[in-house]
Amino acid sequence: MTFRSNKLHPQSHFYINGSDFTQSAEQAFGALNNTQFRTTTTISFNGNKNIYALCNGTVFLQPQSNDSNKVNIILRPFKQPIKGVNIKYIIYRGLNKTDFIDNGKIAGSETSGSGFVRYIWSEFNRFYGEEDSETVPEFLANFIGYPFTSEQLSQQDDSHLIDRYFFKIASFFDEEATEEDPTTAYEFPVVPRGLHLGSATEQVGIDIILNNGDYFIENDPNPFQLNLAYARLASYTLDTSTESTNFKKKLLKEVATQFIDIAAFYGLHANGKGKLHVTNDDGSETKLTDKTDIYQKLENFVTKNNFYIYLQSNRQRSYNFYQNYQHSDTNLNTIKIGTEEDNLNEDVFGTNEWPIHVFNQTQNAATENNTIVFQLITDNHIEAALFSQIGELASANEEGFVRNENLLQQSSEDPAVVVDTNYTKPITITTPAIGEHTIAAFSQLVYEGKQIILQDYETQQPLNENPVEPQIVYLKDIDDLFGLVNAISLFSVVNNTQLPIVIDERLQIIDFIGDNTIVNKEIAAIKLKKIEDRLQTINDETYLNRVTYESSVHEIKRNTSLYKRNASAKIGGVVGNFQTYESGRNNFYRLQSPYFLRTELFTDDGNLIKGLLLKVENDEVPTKKVLGLTKDENNLLKNLLDNTLLNPKIYFKTELFDEEESNTSSEGVKYKPYKIGIIAEDSSGKINTFFPDQDIKAYTIDNFIYFTKDYSEYHIDDVRTTIDQFLTL
Incomplete structure (x- = not known):
């Protein structure tokens, strides 16, 4: 039997200075109830707090629709902070506009203002350093994507996908022109990890969005879109009560799997291989590697002890999306889960009916790591398998794969021993802990434990004709x-x-x-x-x-x-x-x-x-x-x-x-x-x-x-x- 270490090597920057913030349950990431799921983690504090770039990436500045004095920043990672966790966008919600914009122009200068404006002014001046001063353009807010005028705002429609702006081609006045149209003449700056972006007053929100791929679906019927309307809000909550059909409600719930909790993201750094950079109040930087120090940065998050299980299954949908993984017609449970193999409880996968399972249970304080043990529904077909994309497997596996005798149970020859072969063998994941408490983290698993049975119609018949037998x-x-x-x-x-x-x-x-x-x-x-x-x-x-x-x-x-x-x-x-x-x-x-x-x-x-x-x-x-x-x-x-x-x-x-x-x-x-x-x-x-x-x-x-x-x-x-x-x- 071979085992593969799935140790991650995270390296990122803590996005706010200090740990003196608070968070209510209503501000935390995750399911609020069975119809609402917050994608935004919001925290509150007194006065102003400095906000920092979590990783190096490209910055797109947007107005906040809830408050004209605030801006939101969309950061697209240039280098992933955790190899294996593919992040598409990080959205900062609620930074002070005056740190960035001054009457339609970039605020500050190369020597004054936030770290961000000093940095981009330096880049701007270096680019035009050898130009005649008369040909140097004004450094407009629109150059970093911010629509200051009503004309610019009208050109950035709420329905536009965020992707449209990160992958755009510059527009020109006409085919013969060499000067760009100023309404689209933006070139988003690439900033280093840990750069001081600006400040926020009293509260700030952040979303982390996973990347499914750099493509889009034309006329996509999915009820959620990563568009400017979403990006401009002070916070965002998925709400199925706004959808008209059960299938659209289900599709909207699938969207939750595109987001991760900022506390769980930082918690992954506590595995002994991570490096969490922190800016101190005096402006100096500290690199945290010990899990105790990293956990201290998370202690004021409500979700600091949540372990999230993301479980993708057939056709790249979440586990039991097609309702084919329930135990039986009379037993709707889909998972057994707990901390020990011989003490697992049956449950329905997904907290509050959302397709992410949150596990939060105290364990033996004497251990360095805590364990999450679970069994999944299977039909025992020969190709059933699980793969751990993110997550340290402690049970038997083959380089991260669990299949065959490691996955499937066999009926006992002893009639007195009852084996429920509807479930797999126990699968164990270990994760760092402080005392009895799990440090927030998450696991991404791919599991195909049951075959999908299809009613294959050769052709789709008109409604007024008898249906073809599938x-x-x-x-x-x-x-x-x-x-x-x-x-x-x-x-x-x-x-x-x-x-x-x-x-x-x-x-x-x-x-x-x-x-x-x-x-x-x-x-x-x-x-x-x-x-x-x-x-x-x-x-x-x-x-x-x-x-x-x-x-x-x-x-x-x-x-x-x-x-x-x-x-x-x-x-x-x-x-x-x-x-x-x-x-x-x-x-x-x-x-x-x-x-x-x-x-x-x-x-x-x-x-x-x-x-x-x-x-x-x-x-x-x-x-x-x-x-x-x-x-x-x-x-x-x-x-x-x-x-x-x-x-x-x-x-x-x-x-x-x-x-x-x-x-x-x-x-x-x-x-x-x-x-x-x-x-x-x-x-x-x-x-x-x-x-x-x-x-x-x-x-x-x-x-x-x-x-x-x-x-x-x-x-x-x-x-x-x-x-x-x-x-x-």
Whole structure:
């Protein structure tokens, strides 16, 4: 048995000076009741407090809608303060406007004012230092995004996504102009960790938002949006009472999993590896590494002893989102939880019916760490697994993965011993404690313990016709993998030689080897990316636009007997934004080394297909899944979606009697054919499949790469060779 240390190495700055603040239960992060969840942590204090940059990042200044004398700061981390905790934005709510803005211009100077204005004045003066003084523009508030005039404010609509401003392209007066339009001529400053941003009077709020990926969904029907209206408030509370349907209420509750408690964030620094920087009242800085010192900074937070469990499950939804993890029709409990394996209590996962479970229980004061022990619902299928993304596993695991005999219980041969196999074996997480109290922290887990049963309708029938009898099927790993169908990159491209790459930052669990004769199948936690490219076809002016979906390994448990010495599983990491191609050349997307593609011809139903095989340079077994479609085929799938369908994934409907079967072509090539569609949630939350009128047929030869005939038709073999091929040369 192998164990993996999941020790984090946090390093950040405490966002306020001193610890002499107070907090009420109504100001704290988390569920207030079963309809309201505060995403904002608010604290109160006497007089003014200095506020600091939690990490280095890009700053966007906004007015606060509740108070014209206040501003909010949106900080986008440039370097993540905790590797493994991917933060999208940090929003400071309620700083004093006079520290930043003076009559439409940046307040202060290079030598006066807050640390922030001195810093950006220094950068501004350095940039224009060699310019003629007559050409140096005024340092307007709008340069850092703040809309001072009514015209500027009207251009920043409340409905605009925050992303729009961090990923914008500057606007010009006209095509011939070299000077930017001042209404959009902003360039957000990048500030260092610990920089004094400004001051707040009597109270300040802060939100920490996790990053799902740098993309957006056009006409997204999700009831919550990260827009300017949200960013400008003094505090924010998710409120399901404003939603009209039960499914919209459920979707709004899912949003809670995008936020983390600032106390739990800092609590992660108390693991013995963290460094928490603090600015003292005299302006000096102290680096805290001892958990006692770090805990003292948290003592006035109401949530200082909360341990939060974030549990993602099937289709990247929260645990029991589809109500498929309850114990039985008569027992609605979904988890057993406590501090000791032999003393667990049944409960419903999620505090106050929100999809985050808060555990706050005193334990043995003699221990350095406290334990959280839980059991989850399972159907005991062979591919059931859990992966700890954040959280120190103390129970048996394989490099952070829990599966097989570590996860699933077996019925006892002794009739006197009753084993409830509806639950997994106990899973234990350890977390730092002070005396009997847990230090605030959180765990992010990915768990797929039950298969989803789908009623597969071939077509959606008109309401006035008798419904088609559905086929009952179990969703395959591959049906839960390829999302991002209608995701649009936030990174702007300026011409047709730049094509976008979209990344989904949420992890998924997949098996790489589908042969049930292999006991220890290779399991991995992966991210997904979608890449567009263009292939030259029959002449210099005709191109084929394609879309490639590709997994990238975040963490893997490998059966080393199947692999060569030089591991490639972690090679081929995720790279965002866009791919640049050379104009006029046949530049197609190539998998990152050591992966490459080989072709093998076969005939299907009278059609000659150029088959694709996923290879690794050193002859290892691939640890990657790939799907290739033409852009027209991908658009057929996108066109199935409307403003009511959510969480679409690409669905592989086998054209054979059994999933394990293969066809054999006249060339002797074994292959599997699939009909491609979409699986998504409809407006009621039910999972359905949808297929375009024009069939999309995909194939796989090796169970690693899936492709359509048109996608592979113009593919050219890579020149790379495997070891075996090299030896035969």
